[in-house]
Amino acid sequence: MRGQNMRRAAAALLSIAVAPIVLVPIVLVPIVLVLGAARLAAQEAPTDEAAKADAAIEAAFPTAPADWQSRLVPDRTMRACSAYRNSPPKTAAEAIAQRARAAIAYPADGRLLGDWQRGEAIAQSGYGLRFTDYPPRAPNGGNCYACHRLGPQELSYGTLGPSLLAYGRARQFGAADAKAAYEKIYDSQASFPCSNMPRFGANKILTVEQIKDLVALLMSPDSPVNK
């Protein structure tokens, strides 16, 4: 499939070399399409390089329980981000974002803001899904402070992500911004393909209720984030 595309692209390139100038725009369009298709194919099917990594990973975790096997295998989005080293070209980025947007589930009651105090506890907790976390002794955390600054009282915050201090206040507590925050936490890749941030809702790390609590932490006027 890829070889065929390459041959077609090569043939198209040859024809461009001999074609009169007026034909260039007509020929160029299919070239762009063919090259785009080849790049998309690269993100869908594992390359030789990725296939070798897959095989090595499969052998490197011999004690993994049966229901953990799926963790070893990246989904389409992860595969694309790995292959493009987190800088996907436009077409691949759009495919990722589109897929992410289509799968966002919203709260049944239509309310996006939960309880900021519960949100603060979720933002502090890094518990959950590690092999030492079974059987579960607590709800999963979001560990937001690992990467973001949130409430000013917490000085032990990371800087891998942007500071979220005064997040809601800076946005005049707008409803559209609350929705954007919910979507960002649910699936960060909907707005930022190959973001470093986990897809908390899409990957079922956090529940819809927990995500609402985090939105409240960001968007509630009473939250320490906005004090």
Added chain:
Amino acid sequence: MRIGQALFLAAACALIAATSAARAQDDETGKAIEKYRQMLKEDPWSNPGLLDADRGEALWATPRGPKNVSLETCDLGKGAGQVDGAFAELPRYFPDADRVVDVETRILWCMEKLQGFDRSELVKRPHPTAGQSVKELGAIATYVASKSNGMKYSAKLDHAKEKEAVALGETLFYRRAGPFDFACATCHDATGVRIRLQGLPRLSSREEARKVVGEWPAYRVSNAHVMTMQHRLYDCYWQMRMPELELGSEVSVALIAYLTSQAEGGEITAPGLKR
């Protein structure tokens, strides 16, 4: 000026003030962390990891295992029993094992083939829990690494299988997996960022890799034990929500080969001292 504009300006000013306050806070926190690190390094003889290097030296020379022989016939790449400078040239391809290995995987091989230990037992619980001393294999690795202290990384990595290992390690570095979508690159592909207060080296940068890779095995103050490079990677995969990485697996060796190639020319200061 209309009220709306005035409010907007005031809000903008407040935001700028808050941002610069946050920056100042970042600087201050960074300075405090740096001071703590300096204090840890000021007296190198206070590093408890040296006790494990001594323990490893004794283990190396003592006849042990079902075959009751010492490791003095173990070839770490510079000839049987040659320990000085051997770590600086690892990982490398060993024809007798027909694979590329790092120091720990080579010691594992020698413990199995020369001393007759059961490999599956050695890899079952190879790393210490918090407060526990580094295991025997790790202590031996600490000893071997300390015998390259002050030298520069000079693994050749020019054999076809060595090149393959480095390339696989690089692919693995960017390979995302697990429920959090994490890859090594998630935390180690940016300069000057932290998780909580812990600074993260950008290991995709040779300059940054040269500064930190040579510190392993290192004494980890917070866990009160020496942590080897294989253990370090095992812990990264734990945090990545992946299962338990096997000591000596192709994945761990390939990642170490990649990191070592990134750190080429960097000084070995093992055992290092970490937070």
